[in-house]
Amino acid sequence: MAGGLRNLIVKEIKELPRDPKILLGMVFMPLIIFPVIGAAMNISTTAVKESLREVSMALMDLDKGPMAESLIMSFKALNVNLVEIEASTLHEALERLQRSNVTTLLMIPLGFSQNLTSGLRAELAVYSVVRSLSLSEEVRASVANAPISAYENLLVHHAVEEAWPDRSPETVLDPISLRSFVAVKGRFFEAPPEALKGIFLSQSCGLPMVIMLMLISAMQIAATSIAIEKEEKTLETLLTLPVGRLSILTGKLAGSVVAATVGAIAAMIGMNYYTSSLFSFVPAGSVDLEALGIVLSPTAYVLLGVTMFVTIVSALALAVCVAIFSENVRSAQSLVSFMITPVIIPFLILMFADIDVLPLAVQAVLYVIPYTHSIIASKAAFLGDYFVVLRSIAYISLFTAAILYATGRIFTTEKIVTARITFRKLRVKK
């Protein structure tokens, strides 16, 4: 019997690459599509960064005073190249700006230096031409803000130093120093709460997303593999083999698990490249995850692995159970598409909210869906809450056992050959 099961698993695995849908859709697509999207985003963000490396601004200096000169120096210090525009009036300068490829004009009006030195408010004007609605254009248009605010800071510091020569300017400008502490796993760490929120979001969304992707593809593979056997009438041949019917079911599930694992690895590689490309311009956070203990311990890894395994098996069993009632591949796929809804809904809801904050009725519905527990478990694993993970594993396992029992029962009867759900009966006859 064991040899028969091995042969069936080998048969299922051999059949996987023969189906171009599986090979293309599950392996090559994630490997190609995600990196391509990531690369495209990377190209555009790199282009924005490159375009900002040497930014030029037009300058119309009507003041020519010492303060205007020091302002221009602060622009140069921040790598902003100021090109003096030759125009007699502002109107003329703006017309020339619109014709040129420069986006921004800094106008220093007459009396700028005098106002600042005599303790009055001075005025500056920045004119920006928006030529397109892109991120780079927006960044270019606001390029004057940083040097101006740096210069303003400098002026304020000078003023404070003059007024209170015996005090540090920081004690006047920022008299309260705030230190934030966050408790993680019962220990307090110095970190801003918003920084941790971002980390939690990325850690808790990544794995559920992979689980969701894997479940959807695994369910389709399992259902398709049963439907193909029914469509091509090879199921009857399989049933004549000297192996138990539950071995046939196990073979189907094992084949789908292999395909799902390969697909998940491909998706993870693709997604990893995608996210690393996407967030390559975001500076690395100052929060040390390892010090905070928000990394997976070996126990958590094992438990997460078990969670993913039981989740996949339950989804596969459900897909196979549904596919038994299909007529052909198309009807199997439409039946499975209904089953995908309970996979997506918990993911979408729990991506943004914890289950505890949801209304009681929604919580009850979500708790019934086994895939909710997969997401809860993956979040809990990061926080080392092993009881929640084990509880989730237990629930998913119970659900899986029930589905496997039902599927096994159908598999051991003649319903496996005769059961059909046809949509034709539902059509209204004209």
Add this chain to the structure above:
Amino acid sequence: MANFYAVSRDACKAIVAEAAEISGLGQRLKDKVKTYSKGMIRRVLLSRALMMRPKLALLDEPTSGLDVVHAFHVRRIIQDYVKEHGVTVLLSSHNMFEVEFLCNRIALIDEGRVLAEGTPREVKSYYKAQNLEEAFMEATKLGWWLT
């Protein structure tokens, strides 16, 4: 498929070799099945069923939809195999001439009911028919309006 029945690697190879011989497809066996004609696929399926020398083989309309050449080959495979290996074949067919040609014992079935049973000669003589087709028409009375 042979792996499910073979007890050793050599036995598996022997079963596959036998299947290749039964099919009579020669070098075309190396080609992909999707390039096969309907008749060639039927020969492969038949050889798959017979290769492990079953005590009883159930063949459901083995020649339906085949051209003369392939139908001839399939019938010859069944006939030779039964003679050589003592395999019993339970065959269903709408082709009464094929039934008469291949079978030792027959049963005429109409709408799930067995109308007559015996050797082809016994059934023909019972209905005083020239061939099994006439015997079937007589047994079922399906052609009464023609007389």
